[in-house]
Amino acid sequence: MIVELGHYALVLALALALVQASVPVLGARRGDPVLMAVAGPTALAQFAFVAISFAALISAYVRSDFSVLNVFENSHSAKPLLYKITGVWGNHEGSMLLWVFILSLFGALVALFGGNLPAKLRASVLSVQSWIAVAFDLFILLTSNPFLRIPEAPLEGRDLNPILQDPGLAIHPPLLYVGYVGLSISFSFAVAALLEGRIDAAWARWVRPWTLLAWIFLTLGIAMGSYWAYYTLGWGGWWFWDPVENASFMPWLAATALLHSAVVMEKRNALRVWTILLAILAFSLSLIGTFLVRSGVLTSVHAFANDPSRGIFILAILILFIGGALALFAMRAPLLKQGGLFAPISREGALVLNNLFLVGACGTIFVGTLYPLALEALTGDKISVGAPFFNATFVPLFVPLLMAVPFGPLLAWKRGDLMGAAQRLMAAAAIAAIAIAAMFVMQGGGPVLVPFAIGLAAYLIVGALTDVVERTGLSKLPFKTAFARALGLPRSAWGTALAHCGLGICLLGVIGETQWGIERIAELKPGESISIGRYELRLDGTTTRQGPNYREFAARFTVRSGGEVIGVMTPAKRSFPTRQTVTSETALLTRGVSQLYLALGEANADGMVAVRAYYKPLVLLIWLGAMAMVLAGALSLSDRRLRIGAPQTARARRSLAPAE
Amino acid sequence: MTRRQRRLSLIAAAGAVLVLAVGLVLAALKESIVFFNSPTDLVDKHVKPGVRVRIGGLVEQGSVARSDGLIVRFAVTDGNSTLPVVYQGLLPDLFREGQGVVAEGALDAQGIFRADSVLAKHDETYMPKEVADALKKQGHWKDEYQKKSGTTSPSRAP
Numbered sequence: 001m002i003v004e005l006g007h008y009a010l011v012l013a014l015a016l017a018l019v020q021a022s023v024p025v026l027g028a029r030r031g032d033p034v035l036m037a038v039a040g041p042t043a044l045a046q047f048a049f050v051a052i053s054f055a056a057l058i059s060a061y062v063r064s065d066f067s068v069l070n071v072f073e074n075s076h077s078a079k080p081l082l083y084k085i086t087g088v089w090g091n092h093e094g095s096m097l098l099w100v101f102i103l104s105l106f107g108a109l110v111a112l113f114g115g116n117l118p119a120k121l122r123a124s125v126l127s128v129q130s131w132i133a134v135a136f137d138l139f140i141l142l143t144s145n146p147f148l149r150i151p152e153a154p155l156e157g158r159d160l161n162p163i164l165q166d167p168g169l170a171i172h173p174p175l176l177y178v179g180y181v182g183l184s185i186s187f188s189f190a191v192a193a194l195l196e197g198r199i200d201a202a203w204a205r206w207v208r209p210w211t212l213l214a215w216i217f218l219t220l221g222i223a224m225g226s227y228w229a230y231y232t233l234g235w236g237g238w239w240f241w242d243p244v245e246n247a248s249f250m251p252w253l254a255a256t257a258l259l260h261s262a263v264v265m266e267k268r269n270a271l272r273v274w275t276i277l278l279a280i281l282a283f284s285l286s287l288i289g290t291f292l293v294r295s296g297v298l299t300s301v302h303a304f305a306n307d308p309s310r311g312i313f314i315l316a317i318l319i320l321f322i323g324g325a326l327a328l329f330a331m332r333a334p335l336l337k338q339g340g341l342f343a344p345i346s347r348e349g350a351l352v353l354n355n356l357f358l359v360g361a362c363g364t365i366f367v368g369t370l371y372p373l374a375l376e377a378l379t380g381d382k383i384s385v386g387a388p389f390f391n392a393t394f395v396p397l398f399v400p401l402l403m404a405v406p407f408g409p410l411l412a413w414k415r416g417d418l419m420g421a422a423q424r425l426m427a428a429a430a431i432a433a434i435a436i437a438a439m440f441v442m443q444g445g446g447p448v449l450v451p452f453a454i455g456l457a458a459y460l461i462v463g464a465l466t467d468v469v470e471r472t473g474l475s476k477l478p479f480k481t482a483f484a485r486a487l488g489l490p491r492s493a494w495g496t497a498l499a500h501c502g503l504g505i506c507l508l509g510v511i512g513e514t515q516w517g518i519e520r521i522a523e524l525k526p527g528e529s530i531s532i533g534r535y536e537l538r539l540d541g542t543t544t545r546q547g548p549n550y551r552e553f554a555a556r557f558t559v560r561s562g563g564e565v566i567g568v569m570t571p572a573k574r575s576f577p578t579r580q581t582v583t584s585e586t587a588l589l590t591r592g593v594s595q596l597y598l599a600l601g602e603a604n605a606d607g608m609v610a611v612r613a614y615y616k617p618l619v620l621l622i623w624l625g626a627m628a629m630v631l632a633g634a635l636s637l638s639d640r641r642l643r644i645g646a647p648q649t650a651r652a653r654r655s656l657a658p659a660e
Numbered sequence: 661m662t663r664r665q666r667r668l669s670l671i672a673a674a675g676a677v678l679v680l681a682v683g684l685v686l687a688a689l690k691e692s693i694v695f696f697n698s699p700t701d702l703v704d705k706h707v708k709p710g711v712r713v714r715i716g717g718l719v720e721q722g723s724v725a726r727s728d729g730l731i732v733r734f735a736v737t738d739g740n741s742t743l744p745v746v747y748q749g750l751l752p753d754l755f756r757e758g759q760g761v762v763a764e765g766a767l768d769a770q771g772i773f774r775a776d777s778v779l780a781k782h783d784e785t786y787m788p789k790e791v792a793d794a795l796k797k798q799g800h801w802k803d804e805y806q807k808k809s810g811t812t813s814p815s816r817a818p
């Protein structure tokens with residue numbers, strides 16, 4: 001009954017979405033406030049019904065109601081409660097419902113917090129948001145209905161893919177989806193602006209917090225996914241340039257570019273057309289990502305070949321929305337007046353450069369991800385485009401970007417002083433030079449590029465802090481004054497510094513892990529040891545135990561450094577009888593920001609245990625850097641007084657706000 | 661600077677980044693892509709020893725032999741041809757006889773494929789796309805996968 005209720009609620013949500021998609025935008029065209037006022041309540045009601053529907057599916061999973069096909073295929077009564085719930089989005093149908101849930105959540109948020117938007121813009125944005133909702137509600141109801149029943153209910157379910165039975169799955173997809181789908185708001189704002197044919201700096205001020213919110217979650221989601229892959233797959237890798245990863249990385253790059261170009265638009269009223277285009281592209285890349293992952297063209301031949309209706313449906317949504325938005329853009333963009341002149345050497349110029357490189361890098365990833373698909377469709381040749389391709393294209397585009405990053409905040413708006421900025425970065429350059437020299441001495445040979453890469457990271461971190469250090473007067477004034485000044489700085493200035501700093505921290509981790517990591521593979525008998533770096537790992541013995549829905553084979557290692565015991569690691573293999581699969585449970589031992597990493601191979605008949613051991617120096621910095629970016633985003637987001645405001649007072653507010 | 665000059669400098673910068681990106685992509689496509697072949701393709705196309713390729717097929721029943729130093733020998737078949745493969749290291753959790761596998765590496769002078777990475781399918785309903793296509797092409801598409809995933813339509817390819 002609850003399941004039917006959920007199904008019915010989704011149909012009602014679709015009906016509401018149809019109303020919201022048509023009535024308010026019509027009202028905006030006619031200038032009818034009554035019609036426009038329909039948007040808010042329907043957005044909230046739509047969210048409520050999707051939430052009921054989603055809750056119904058969760059309840060079916062929690063109750064292990066195997067008369068529901070989706071539950072039967074992806075759940076098991078012996079599964080821990082957490083994985084029963086997370087299993088809801090561990091499959092195609094459920095994850096699409098989560099997608100729509102988040103989409104309607106964002107619509108409701110705009111309805112709730114968009115009170116200070118002009119009525120017309122608000123009505124149009126909510127309508128456009130609802131067009132997307134209509135498309136995806138239909139997609140779920142017609143091709144991916146999670147509420148289908150089986151006539152004779154089986155006694156037991158097929159269980160969730162064991163690799164997905166991990167706390168990581170509880171958080172990673174929802175975070176990523178909030179990021180992905182959050183970009184729909186920027187998209188809706190862009191399309192609404194094009195529909196109205198009017199756009200100004202206030203528009204950018206409204207769009208920025210939403211983009212920032214989506215960006216924060218996208219960053220979190222990607223970082224979480226990366227860490228999850230790192231500890232769960234047992235290969236020690238944290239980024240594989242896998243198409244599924246690229247699908248989330250491309251919107252991230254576009255959203256990062258959008259955040260920066262929206263600053264230019266907000267402060268200087270320039271780059272309007274470009275910002276609109278980026279807003280469309282960022283969400284288009286999210287849709288493409290959804291298509292790549294959900295249509296099954298990439299991984300499972302069955303998902304696409306057995307059920308092409310889904311792939312073709314998403315492809316149709318893709319063409320409709322991306323094509324439609326771009327066509328509208330082509331028609332309306334010439335009407336938008338370009339504003340705000342600036343010299344090439346200026347804050348605007350630096351942000352344009354940032355955009356060029358980010359979009360360029362995004363473009364190379366796009367080609368690398370889709371080229372194999374296109375080639376196979378056209379010629380039938382099968383190729384794999386892997387890490388070597390992306391390293392050869394992405395890295396050369398990102399290095400100049402990273403070198404330019406510290407300059408950006410130091411240049412003035414309109415007309416900047418490059419030499420002045422360079423002088424102010426002398427401290428950063430000096431520290432980088434010291435780091436390079438120190439690395440050469442420490443390394444004594446080895447790859448020449450590594451010291452320079454470390455130097456770049458040091459320059460990036462110090463350079464990012466230069467701006468706030470100067471503005472607080474930390475180097476000149478007494479500490480107390482500097483501290484008071486630091487508190488007085490706008491939070492967005494701290495956000496900028498911290499985000500750029502995070503980039504440097506992340507780079508440091510990447511270099512450490514890829515250049516100094518050690519890998520050892522060995523077969524051991526109990527009592528034997530292997531050494532890796534300055535650590536010695538001794539195999540004490542092996543045990544088997546029974547888990548709730550698996551059997552576990554674990555090996556116990558004692559880790560010593562310089563003769564002293566520093567910890568115990570117990571990597572394991574779990575075998576899940578229902579799916580006849582085996583997963584690796586890696587063991588991690590954290591030393592500062594470095595980690596020891598152990599994964600078991602198969603056990604031999606003669607009692608030998610195969611093990612894969614890694615020493616991963618600085619590896620945690622990769623994710624700590626990402627966390628710094630997330631925190632930076634949150635800081636900037638809390639600086640709302642700069643952005644949220646009624647349009648008529650915008651000019652007055654801007655002159656009051658401290659110059660950035 | 662006039663408006664025109666400013667605009668030109670912007671276009672020049674955009675053009676430079678575009679050219680750089682396109683150049684990098686073309687260079688990388690020439691050098692760092694790897695073609696996928698079934699064991700039959702490997703024979704038909706006369707792939708030379710030392711050229712990096714990906715191969716895919718089923719691990720032949722009874723072919724897996726392990727020896728000291730974590731060296732594994734197995735054979736990959738697409739039904740028509742069988743290719744001996746050597747790999748040193750730990751195999752993925754899902755590597756099993758009779759199941760789909762993809763390996764990357766190169767042929768040596770003796771015609772043995774020296775793999776430096778081996779990927780196995782993700783779960784029991786998943787088969788690497790290349791493997792399934794190669795098997796279909798060879799007319800050895802097995803329908804056990806469909807059976808497991810609930811549909812029983814016989815789908816032996818022509």
